[in-house]
Amino acid sequence: MTSVHVGTLDQPAAAGRALPGEPLLEVTGLCVDYGLGSDAVHAVLDADLVLHRGEVLGLAGESGSGKSTFAYAVTRLLRAPGVITGGTARFHLGPDRDIDLLGADEAQLRRLRWAHVAVVLQSAMNALNPVLSIGDQLGDVLRAHRPDLDRTGRRERSVQLLDMVGIAADRLRSYPHELSGGMRQRVMIAMALALEPQMVIMDEPTTALDVVTQREILEELAGLRDRLGFAVLFITHDLSLLIEIADSIAIMYGGRIVEQAPAEALFRAPRHPYTLGLLGSFPSLHGPRVRMTGIAGSPPDLRDPPAGCPFHPRCHYVMERCRTELPPLRPVGRAAGPAPRAVACWLQDGSVPAPAELTRPEPGPGHTAGPGSAPAIPATPADTGSTAADSEGGAA
């Protein structure tokens, strides 16, 4: 691990930009607790994740699964009582230049944030300062990070940034409350991209927006990504959206990453029962209307997590081993598969025959999805809506 000098961080990001497809952020063994000692709640446990250059990596999970905590930890925005208790997050600035985000000091972070790593938060109304105009807020960023620009230069750059996300220049004088929710989120994206970072972390950026606005913003984001080549860590609970926009997806459950795979493979051929259940929780827009079941029970109480696999109390395929032993996140599938994938499930380690719905063949590289080919979600025996509810939140 070579720690870089603060000075090198000041160089424009583009100078040492490496090829797309290379790892940009490598997180290994990240652990985050809320609180200290025996009372600590383990919000993220032993999470490994690799974000490649120019890639959109989706991080999906339910509330409390640790997905936002993960993002706050790697950007070092985590506030007390959150504590990072282990792991590394190597951020590759360029060839032979990398830095451990978790070990960086304040001065390094200050140079790294925004210029190389930017964040877009869910609530644009809270993230923007209500008493400053959009122009002032964009100007602040540029004044702090681009000392080479004078007042006119900053204004020009601000206009350029707003134009990039489809907002007219006269909005520079507007205050956040004068903008619609979609425009506010666009301003947030423009701000995040102000210094052309290599990585943008988006925490539920479109959750509060209407579907049409959401789609427009995602389209813009895709266009900007193609042009500027940044990588996106996209956090959301909406797996059906993620499958459409992400290159690869990591599923979190109970603070752990339980499955990671290319988006198409995850959708067509899930390997973890939780992923299968999540996919079966989104009613389809096509085809026959069949009764779906979701997942029985409710997410684990992190204060009192179940032993063994965190998903075993809700798992339809639970085995004796799952109750006591924690399955590690292991690579699965063909070695020469289209892209690597990993899953943390005892069904997939080869010791027992896995059920058919968890061993569907992966789509080939040239596979194009067609309507009607959605995976059929099997009927769960615990499907009676009535028994399901009682076990819900059993830990509460």
Place this chain on the structure above:
Amino acid sequence: MTAPSAAPALPATATPVLEARSLVRHFPVRRTGRLTGRGTVVHAVDDVSIAVRQASITAVVGESGCGKSTLTRMLARLIRPTSGELLLDGSPAARRAAREYAGVVQMVLQDPFASLNPVHTVGYHLARPLRIHGLGPDGRSLDHEIASLLERVALSRQSVDKYPHELSGGQRQRVAIARALAVRPRVLLADEPVSMLDVSIRLGVLNLLADLRERERLAIVYVTHDIASARYLGDEIAVMYAGQIIERGPAATVTDQPSHPYTQLLLAAAPDPDRPSPPALQGRGAPPSLVTPPAGCRFHPRCPYAMAVCAQQAPPSIKVASGHVSACWLHATDADRTIQAPGPRADPLAQARRPNSRPPRGENT
């Protein structure tokens, strides 16, 4: 395993349990120091008619600000319509006392974290409506009634003594539904009942609503912004835009053959993992100001197929197929003024996609 749509279709002639005719709600806005200050209103709901029948689920779909919650609140008689009529079992609802009305029409709100009182137990929440409506005279039968309510929403009897904070989101929403069921209503208004819940437990609550429709023959109005869940749960879908219902029909028909350009936009924008390539959105932009809604069709400033008539005249509800109506001039024929064109249209979507192949009609009327 029954499909959610398996409820027997009732003859359309049966009197709806609850019917709204031409409901209008305008909210006054106060703008100081402007000439327009007096008499300015937000046209939250304009001329909306809706009928809900026994043992059926009507899904009202729309984006935020389209008036769907205002409509629900009018149906619950929580706010008074500016004009229009509400009929309960075919007779004007206004004649009934508020409590009598509440005994028939009940509501479930979006946020079960806010709609339950944190200092009271589940038992208290369920006993209150029973007491208020005089349905549980003595202690023994009250306990029995509460236990049966919990059973109907698939909660255990032990939940009686729990406080809301001890329950998960899905369980809280079930308590809220049980509370609404306590007075044995015939209409349940559910305003975004699952949007605050975790993805994996939403279906449990939606399936509960479907079961209630089946078991207790409830008429349910399911208000949502999620058209996929409306398709899943609803027997009928009504799509709202800018305070008006712009399309209505059987759930699968509206989503499979949307005939209004706004419904098409909504479907194109909805997340769909099955989509082979990114959707092309037609009709970008945002809903209009409801203080000064556009003349004619309210969607026309965004509509990719807008014609001259759309800016001048509000489209009538035009029948595009059996039970499927669309407020769009694209579907108008010369005969529309008087009688409906014969036979259902084979593919209204394809028709809407080729608007130029048909001359705009009715421009001069």
